[in-house]
Amino acid sequence: MIGDERPGCAEQACGWALDHLQEFLHGELSEEAADAFRHHLTACESCMDEADMEAAVSRALKRCQQPVHASVELRMRIVGLHLDG
Numbered sequence: 001m002i003g004d005e006r007p008g009c010a011e012q013a014c015g016w017a018l019d020h021l022q023e024f025l026h027g028e029l030s031e032e033a034a035d036a037f038r039h040h041l042t043a044c045e046s047c048m049d050e051a052d053m054e055a056a057v058s059r060a061l062k063r064c065q066q067p068v069h070a071s072v073e074l075r076m077r078i079v080g081l082h083l084d085g
């Protein structure tokens with residue numbers, strides 16, 4: 001195995017996740033893909049951080065006047081949906 005310094009985080013999966021991050025945030029992934037995306041983020045801190053930042057930027061661009069709580073909100077949403085199955 002190459003590049004396994006992050007257990008549970010395959011580089012291939014990270015590439016896939018980052019490729020589809022915008023689609024996920026915009027709700028454009030299929031249910032199956034979105035589920036796989038959430039599953040990866042629950043296991044991958046670096047992609048979760050990336051998603052947090054992207055979500056924060058997206059929200060800031062869309063609604064400049066609202067405070068950004070993307071980090072906690074996104075994390076809870078992902079974990080909640082993951083637990084619900």
Ligand SMILES: [Zn+2]
Pocket residue numbers: 009013014015017040044045046047
């Ligand atoms: Zn990842």
